[in-house]
Amino acid sequence: MSKELDGRLYTATQVDPVFIFLPIFEEARMKKGDDLGKFRQLDEIMLIDGYPGYQDLLSIADNSMQLVxxxxxxxxxxxxxLDDSKVMGWLYHKVHQLKQTLLTLDNNYAAQDEKDTLSDAVSILGEYLKHDTWLQHLCSHLRLNLSEVTRKEAEKLVPNIAESELGSALSQEKNKSNNRSTRAGKQPKKAKVETESRNIKEMFSRASRRKN
Structure with a gap:
């Protein structure tokens, strides 16, 4: 958890590694049209230019990506x-798992229509999906309106943007106020330059001669 100067608060939570690896494996299979794509070894899939750290995640990818x-x-x-049917089964499970969690977290979800709660769950899940194709397939499978789901995603972003702009404006106003206070106040006195300072070594030398 970290707090920014403008008051924004960032928290880190656990995430299913499949969300991270999904776009990598999607690109790696090189699927074209009806072609299912290619089988590739894990170290080849995870070899990404500019990101050598992915090679350290081979064991995690091996354990998690067998699901999809x-x-x-x-x-x-x-x-x-990557197998489309397995990915859809995994996403379907995630949506219903999230839906049940929402019902226990907030009474408002329990009071609203079940389809609306399902749509909210898909909207939240969509934030973790890089490619809209999976979201489209998921909405089609669940018979949800894709535009409605994506609209909810956009509505979630608006408050964050507004809060960010407000925090930035407050920060700028604070800086302006500090600058005005500095100009209105007295200028700090300049330190006097000692014009008659003597060499310390010379002073000690003279003092020693006087004692002698």
Whole structure:
């Protein structure tokens, strides 16, 4: 958790690593049209230019991405290819899991229509999906209006933007106020320059001669 000077507060929470790896595996399979794409080894999939740190996540990717990938083992080698049906099953489970959580967190969700709560859950989940294609498929599967879901996402962003702009404006106003106070107040006195200062070594030398 960190607090910014303008009052904004940032918190970090746990996230399912599949959300992080999903766009990487989506691109790695190189799917075109009806072609299901290619099987590739994990170290090849996670080799990303400019981001060598992904190589440290191989074990996490191995454990988590088997949920949404078709996996083939040839000898000691393992090959992965993202599977659309598995991804949709995983997303469907996430949505219903989140929906149940919302009902326990806020009574307002319990009071509203079940479909609206489901739409809210999909909207929240959509914030973690890089590609809108998965959100489109999910809405189609759940018979939800995609434009309504994306509208809710946009509404969540508006307060954050407004709060950010307000915090920035307050910070600027505070700086202006401090500048005005400095100009209105007395100028600090300049330190006097000692014009008759003597060399310290010379002073001690003279004092020693006097004692002698």
């Amino acid at each position: 990938c078709e996996v083939k083992e040839i000898g000691s080698s393992k090959f992965f290819r």
